[in-house]
Amino acid sequence: MGHLFAPHPRGGGKQRLRHDVKRLLYQALVGMTLAVATAAGSSPATAQTQPVQTCALGNLRLESGAVIPNVRMTYITHGTLNADRSNAILSIHGLRGNRDAQTFLAGPGRALDTERYFVIQPDTLGVASTDPSATTSPTRSGMNMNFPRFGIRDMVQAEYRMLTECLNIRHLVAVTGISMGGIGSLQWAVSYPDFMDAVIPIVPQAHATRQTNFIWEAARQAIMLDPKWQEGDYSANDPPRRGTGIGINIQNAFGFSAESLAEMFQDRDGVERFYATTTEQLGNTTDARDWIYRTWAIVDHDIAKTPPFNGDLRAAARSIKARLLLMPNCFDQLLTPGESGVMEVAAFAPNAKVVDLDDIAGHSGNSTPRSVTIIAAEVRDLLQRVADGRPGFNGPRIPRHWNREDRCPN
Amino acid sequence: MGHLFAPHPRGGGKQRLRHDVKRLLYQALVGMTLAVATAAGSSPATAQTQPVQTCALGNLRLESGAVIPNVRMTYITHGTLNADRSNAILSIHGLRGNRDAQTFLAGPGRALDTERYFVIQPDTLGVASTDPSATTSPTRSGMNMNFPRFGIRDMVQAEYRMLTECLNIRHLVAVTGISMGGIGSLQWAVSYPDFMDAVIPIVPQAHATRQTNFIWEAARQAIMLDPKWQEGDYSANDPPRRGTGIGINIQNAFGFSAESLAEMFQDRDGVERFYATTTEQLGNTTDARDWIYRTWAIVDHDIAKTPPFNGDLRAAARSIKARLLLMPNCFDQLLTPGESGVMEVAAFAPNAKVVDLDDIAGHSGNSTPRSVTIIAAEVRDLLQRVADGRPGFNGPRIPRHWNREDRCPN
Numbered sequence: 001m002g003h004l005f006a007p008h009p010r011g012g013g014k015q016r017l018r019h020d021v022k023r024l025l026y027q028a029l030v031g032m033t034l035a036v037a038t039a040a041g042s043s044p045a046t047a048q049t050q051p052v053q054t055c056a057l058g059n060l061r062l063e064s065g066a067v068i069p070n071v072r073m074t075y076i077t078h079g080t081l082n083a084d085r086s087n088a089i090l091s092i093h094g095l096r097g098n099r100d101a102q103t104f105l106a107g108p109g110r111a112l113d114t115e116r117y118f119v120i121q122p123d124t125l126g127v128a129s130t131d132p133s134a135t136t137s138p139t140r141s142g143m144n145m146n147f148p149r150f151g152i153r154d155m156v157q158a159e160y161r162m163l164t165e166c167l168n169i170r171h172l173v174a175v176t177g178i179s180m181g182g183i184g185s186l187q188w189a190v191s192y193p194d195f196m197d198a199v200i201p202i203v204p205q206a207h208a209t210r211q212t213n214f215i216w217e218a219a220r221q222a223i224m225l226d227p228k229w230q231e232g233d234y235s236a237n238d239p240p241r242r243g244t245g246i247g248i249n250i251q252n253a254f255g256f257s258a259e260s261l262a263e264m265f266q267d268r269d270g271v272e273r274f275y276a277t278t279t280e281q282l283g284n285t286t287d288a289r290d291w292i293y294r295t296w297a298i299v300d301h302d303i304a305k306t307p308p309f310n311g312d313l314r315a316a317a318r319s320i321k322a323r324l325l326l327m328p329n330c331f332d333q334l335l336t337p338g339e340s341g342v343m344e345v346a347a348f349a350p351n352a353k354v355v356d357l358d359d360i361a362g363h364s365g366n367s368t369p370r371s372v373t374i375i376a377a378e379v380r381d382l383l384q385r386v387a388d389g390r391p392g393f394n395g396p397r398i399p400r401h402w403n404r405e406d407r408c409p410n
Numbered sequence: 411m412g413h414l415f416a417p418h419p420r421g422g423g424k425q426r427l428r429h430d431v432k433r434l435l436y437q438a439l440v441g442m443t444l445a446v447a448t449a450a451g452s453s454p455a456t457a458q459t460q461p462v463q464t465c466a467l468g469n470l471r472l473e474s475g476a477v478i479p480n481v482r483m484t485y486i487t488h489g490t491l492n493a494d495r496s497n498a499i500l501s502i503h504g505l506r507g508n509r510d511a512q513t514f515l516a517g518p519g520r521a522l523d524t525e526r527y528f529v530i531q532p533d534t535l536g537v538a539s540t541d542p543s544a545t546t547s548p549t550r551s552g553m554n555m556n557f558p559r560f561g562i563r564d565m566v567q568a569e570y571r572m573l574t575e576c577l578n579i580r581h582l583v584a585v586t587g588i589s590m591g592g593i594g595s596l597q598w599a600v601s602y603p604d605f606m607d608a609v610i611p612i613v614p615q616a617h618a619t620r621q622t623n624f625i626w627e628a629a630r631q632a633i634m635l636d637p638k639w640q641e642g643d644y645s646a647n648d649p650p651r652r653g654t655g656i657g658i659n660i661q662n663a664f665g666f667s668a669e670s671l672a673e674m675f676q677d678r679d680g681v682e683r684f685y686a687t688t689t690e691q692l693g694n695t696t697d698a699r700d701w702i703y704r705t706w707a708i709v710d711h712d713i714a715k716t717p718p719f720n721g722d723l724r725a726a727a728r729s730i731k732a733r734l735l736l737m738p739n740c741f742d743q744l745l746t747p748g749e750s751g752v753m754e755v756a757a758f759a760p761n762a763k764v765v766d767l768d769d770i771a772g773h774s775g776n777s778t779p780r781s782v783t784i785i786a787a788e789v790r791d792l793l794q795r796v797a798d799g800r801p802g803f804n805g806p807r808i809p810r811h812w813n814r815e816d817r818c819p820n
Binding site for chain 1: 637653675678682710
């Protein structure tokens with residue numbers, strides 16, 4: 001199509017997706033790269049991993065009352081914890097990620113500057129760990145579908161216990177995360193309002209939407225339709241690869257925008273070749289049971305249901321004490337910021353700023369080079385203000401051009 | 411969520427979806443109603459059907475060179491053909507529809523006023539007909555997956571032959587259609603530029619997008635994953651209902667907007683109950699093989715590939731002689747008007763007008779009471795101008811506020 005009608009948005013997203021971005025997005029789609037988080041999270045690491053550390057928590061009592069026994073959380077760290085244990089940042093991965101998925105945000109000069117900060121990246125509850133005695137996922141525990149369902153608040157509680165009981169950290173500079181990790185970050189702000197100075201949820205939700213319910217139910221149904229699903233008792237050697245790959249691609253169809261898919265694929269044949277060659281491969285990168293449990297956590301979520309808020313989202317938002325830097329993407333078709341309460345939280349939290357990533361790649365546009373640059377600029381500025389004891393944020397807290405009755409800024 | 415943040419768009423779509431609209435959308439989702447076209451088309455009729463008529467076309471040679479033998483097209487009509495056979499309008503149904511699906515547009519005082527016009531509603535190629543000798547679909551022909559693949563141009567050619575060979579109609583007042591029928595309408599304008607005065611594609615595409623490829627490939631994969639699929643040779647009594655229902659719901663997740671799904675479902679349990687109770691029912695309303703073939707036609711489509719345009723969309727658009735009233739919906743997440751060339755066609759066709767339906771219900775918002783009222787007003791005005799021999803359209807041909815580099819008007 002001609003440039004006149006090239007599907008470009010307003011503002012910062014107007015430039016064409018260049019070749020490197022196209023390649024990175026494609027790698028994210030396939031789930032092969034660390035550098036770019038995929039839809040709702042990142043793929044497993046293939047390189048540059050830090051040593052895995054383990055924290056034994058014993059029993060983990062869930063909000064439902066169920067108990068996961070013998071919980072051993074795993075995590076990696078970057079940088080050095082200072083003497084008074086006051087320079088720690090928690091960085092939480094997305095749905096398809098693990099402890100390695102957000103390493104691209106951490107390092108000298110990056111958003112999470114490891115020359116100043118000690119960055120902790122856990123495996124969330126529900127991720128099979130490499131620790132042979134870990135029991136934090138349905139598959140790893142051997143319980144399969146008898147593993148209790150858990151929620152985002154349970155993930156956050158496990159992280160809290162890990163930080164306090166194993167790392168003896170009583171205060172964080174910041175909590176951040178992308179997608180499912182962004183959801184967890186916002187929950188952190190409500191669950192433990194005094195525990196951190198700043199919370200930086202990237203493409204989050206405040207609560208699930210009926211569309212996210214609808215999408216992931218289709219994905220789970222596709223997995224369970226695979227004859228190899230076996231009611232969840234499939235063997236490690238012969239998992240439901242096709243069903244899982246289809247389920248992930250249902251998510252991908254929303255997680256990558258129409259524009260980014262047009263950039264990645266020349267024609268219909270390209271799309272069908274992608275399915276033919278990668279469906280089972282995608283199914284191999286993700287454990288079906290564990291992924292299903294994590295999607296249940298997402299579609300059940302609502303920060304307003306945190307006691308004592310009893311469904312009152314505005315009250316939950318008002319309770320947040322940390323500086324809240326919300327980075328949604330108004331082109332996000334998977335976790336739409338309007339319907340999922342993110343904009344409402346921004347309006348009612350005492351000290352919040354919205355930075356719309358405004359990226360035409362949609363949900364997965366959270367990790368394009370342009371987005372990573374914007375994220376780094378905003379995060380570094382905020383953290384410097386925290387370090388200097390200066391109040392608030394640089395720039396308007398909610399962009400002046402934001403139309404609250406609208407989905408996106410004009 | 412509070413009204414301040416209710417997810418309402420600009421302009422005409424600002425009012426809340428009221429209860430009746432919610433109910434109609436829900437019925438459309440389930441596929442049980444004639445009154446509201448579902449995503450990419452309408453569900454089979456349950457009442458008020460006209461007598462089915464049949465047109466024997468003998469062999470139908472497809473663009474691919476393959477031949478469908480003994481083609482018997484079926485259709486219904488509304489109103490009366492005048493003596494000089496000059497008052498006919500062709501109205502083409504969407505992906506899940508059949509000859510009855512667009513009856514809600516036809517009638518005295520409706521968009522297609524049956525006191526003046528003779529409205530012809532065919533079963534497109536690929537729809538199992540009630541005619542016992544029909545052979546126009548994989549299932550009806552008994553050929554199952556050996557039936558040749560056909561395209562949108564083949565559907566249009568079959569309709570052209572039906573009109574000319576059986577009804578002796580040499581000119582139409584208008585061709586219109588919704589979704590897949592809108593795609594067919596636009597193809598009519600390019601294939602037979604002298605055959606009609608007006609073409610009115612509603613939520614169409616000029617060509618498939620990589621996103622539509624991606625969505626329907628996921629849907630087809632889900633169907634084929636169902637153990638009852640049997641390589642397409644399933645029995646009529648035991649079809650792959652679950653896979654088909656999941657496939658249709660993958661489409662529904664895009665065909666209904668985040669906002670409309672939020673209106674239809676109270677909570678996650680509601681969504682999961684919907685799947686539990688309707689997945690097989692949805693699979694029962696749609697023949698899997700025939701639906702798959704029609705989705706192949708959509709994802710293969712490009713009006714620019716009509717000979718002799720050789721991929722040049724602008725040249726194809728410039729060749730259109732009819733008055734072209736394009737009615738996309740900028741909130742459409744299934745057939746996005748920007749990426750699918752609709753806006754480019756609007757700019758290069760000699761006599762085109764765009765009316766954005768601007769409906770927050772997304773693709774399926776083509777048939778809400780509000781949209782039907784807008785469609786009727788625009789269509790009736792256009793047809794009156796044709797009848798009076800007046801040029802052009804009322805109102806700006808492309809809304810003045812349309813920003814061509816953008817997806818939606820501001």
